[in-house]
Amino acid sequence: MQVTITALSISAVVGIPCGAWFALSKLPGKRILTTFIYTGMGLPPVVVGLVVYLFLSRQGVFGDLGWLFSFRAMVIAQVILATPLVIGITMSSILGLDPNLRPQLRALGATEWQITRALLFEARFGVILGLVAGFGAIISEVGAVMLVGGNIDGRTRVLTTAIVLETQRGHFEVALALGIILLSISFATNFLLMILQGRRW
Amino acid sequence: MSLYQLEHVEHVYRETTVLKHLNLTITAGEIFALVGPSGAGKSTLLRLMALLEPPSEGKVQIELNGKPLTYHKASITDRRQLGMVFQRPTMLTRSVYANVAFGLHLRGQHGVQSQVKHMLEAVALQHLAQRRVQSLSGGELQRVALARALILQPKVLLLDEPTANLDPYNIGIIENLVRRHHDEDGTTIIIVTHNVFQAKRLADRVGLLLESELIEVADTDTFFNHPQDPRTQAFLSGDLIY
Ligand SMILES: Nc1ncnc2c1ncn2[C@@H]1O[C@H](COP(=O)(O)OP(=O)(O)OP(=O)(O)O)[C@@H](O)[C@H]1O
Numbered sequence A: 001m002q003v004t005i006t007a008l009s010i011s012a013v014v015g016i017p018c019g020a021w022f023a024l025s026k027l028p029g030k031r032i033l034t035t036f037i038y039t040g041m042g043l044p045p046v047v048v049g050l051v052v053y054l055f056l057s058r059q060g061v062f063g064d065l066g067w068l069f070s071f072r073a074m075v076i077a078q079v080i081l082a083t084p085l086v087i088g089i090t091m092s093s094i095l096g097l098d099p100n101l102r103p104q105l106r107a108l109g110a111t112e113w114q115i116t117r118a119l120l121f122e123a124r125f126g127v128i129l130g131l132v133a134g135f136g137a138i139i140s141e142v143g144a145v146m147l148v149g150g151n152i153d154g155r156t157r158v159l160t161t162a163i164v165l166e167t168q169r170g171h172f173e174v175a176l177a178l179g180i181i182l183l184s185i186s187f188a189t190n191f192l193l194m195i196l197q198g199r200r201w
Numbered sequence B: 001m002s003l004y005q006l007e008h009v010e011h012v013y014r015e016t017t018v019l020k021h022l023n024l025t026i027t028a029g030e031i032f033a034l035v036g037p038s039g040a041g042k043s044t045l046l047r048l049m050a051l052l053e054p055p056s057e058g059k060v061q062i063e064l065n066g067k068p069l070t071y072h073k074a075s076i077t078d079r080r081q082l083g084m085v086f087q088r089p090t091m092l093t094r095s096v097y098a099n100v101a102f103g104l105h106l107r108g109q110h111g112v113q114s115q116v117k118h119m120l121e122a123v124a125l126q127h128l129a130q131r132r133v134q135s136l137s138g139g140e141l142q143r144v145a146l147a148r149a150l151i152l153q154p155k156v157l158l159l160d161e162p163t164a165n166l167d168p169y170n171i172g173i174i175e176n177l178v179r180r181h182h183d184e185d186g187t188t189i190i191i192v193t194h195n196v197f198q199a200k201r202l203a204d205r206v207g208l209l210l211e212s213e214l215i216e217v218a219d220t221d222t223f224f225n226h227p228q229d230p231r232t233q234a235f236l237s238g239d240l241i242y
C-alpha cells in the first residue's frame, strides 16, 4: 500500500505537468511521443518488472545501488507503469476541451502559466480519472512487484504478492480475505474520488 | 489621437485569404461598428485587433500609454487593457460568479466579491450568481460574457455580435451597459454586428467589410444616408443576400 501511494504520488507529480505540457505545446515529435505514451499505457507489468530487474541486478547498469528486492525497486516499477496512464489521460482530457477556451482565457488576460492551470482545472475530471486508472493498475498488479521486490516478508511483501503466496501454500481463506481487502481498498478509493469530484463543483 | 493603425493588413488561413488590402485608423474613445455579411472576415479582424493573432502581412498596431504595440511587442500588462467578447463565448465549467470573477483573480485584485456583485446587478444576473453556467439561457450567457469583460475595465472593448439572437429586452440591457462604459470611462468600443440598426444606434463611425475587404468607412450619418460606394448602398438596401 505504501509502495502504491508513493508510486502514485511520483506519477502524479511527473505525469500531470507532462500531460499538460504535451497537450499544449507544439513539439515537433508530438505524434511519435503520443504513440509512445499510448503504448506505455498498456505495458505488461511483467515486462516492466523484468527490465527494471535487469537494470538493478548486480550485473545491471544501476546494480551498484543495491536497490533490487527493495521498496525503491518496487516504486520504480510501479511509477513506470502508472506514469504513462496519468500522462496519457491528462493529455487527452486537455485536448478534449473546447479549443476556443485558450484564446478566451488569453483575452481575459491570463498568462501562459495561468492558462495552463485553468485548463488543468477545467480538465479536472479527466485528471482525476487518470490518477484512479494509475492507482487501479498498480495496486492490482503482481508481476512487476514480485520480480523486483522479491516478496520478502515484512519488507517487500504487498497485498497482491501475499495473495499469490497464500494461494500457493493452500491457505485459500487467507488469500481470499486479502483479496477482499484489496477489493475494498480499490472500491473505497474510487468512492472517495467520486465524492471529491462532486465537491469540487 | 489615433489608437489603432492598421496598414496593408492581409490575413490568410492555409490557402484562404480572409482579409486583404486593409487600412483602418481608430480614434481613442470612439464607438466603431463593423458590419458586413457572414464570412466577410469580421471576427478575424477583431481577433487581430485584440492582439490574439498576428496578421499574415501588414501592420496591426495599437497605441497604449504612449507605446505603439503589436502582437509581438505587447506585454501581458498591455494585453490586459484590451477586452474582447467572442461571438461564441466559452465559459469555464463553474458558477456564474466564478466566471465573472476570473479575470480579477488573474490580476490578483482585492475586493473581488463586491465588484462582481455590482457587475452582476448591472447585467441583472445577481440572482444567478451561484448557478453553473451550463444551465443558462443564451441571453443570460451573453450577459455573463459581457460582464466578465466589462468588470476588467478595459481601455478598448472589442465586441463580436454581443446581441446576436437576443430579444429586445436583452439587447437593451447590453447596449445601455456598453454605452454607459463608453460615456463614463471613455472606453473605445469596436463592435461587430449584423444588425445595421444597432450600428446606427450606437456607433460614431461604421465600416463595411465585404468579401475580405473594407469597402467603406464613414461616420454613421454619412454611411447610412450618403454612402459613397454602390456596394454599401446595395448592402444597406438588402440587395446583398447574406
Ligand atoms: N481558424 C480558421 N481556420 C481556417 N479558416 C478560418 C478560421 N477562422 C475563420 N476562417 C474562415 O475565414 C472566413 C472569415 O471568417 P470570420 O469568422 O472572420 O467571418 P465573419 O465575418 O465573422 O462571419 P460571421 O458573420 O458569420 O460571424 C470564413 O470563410 C471562415 O471559414
Ligand SMILES: [Mg+2]
Pocket (backbone or CB within 6 Å): B042, B043, B044, B087, B160
Ligand atoms: Mg463572426
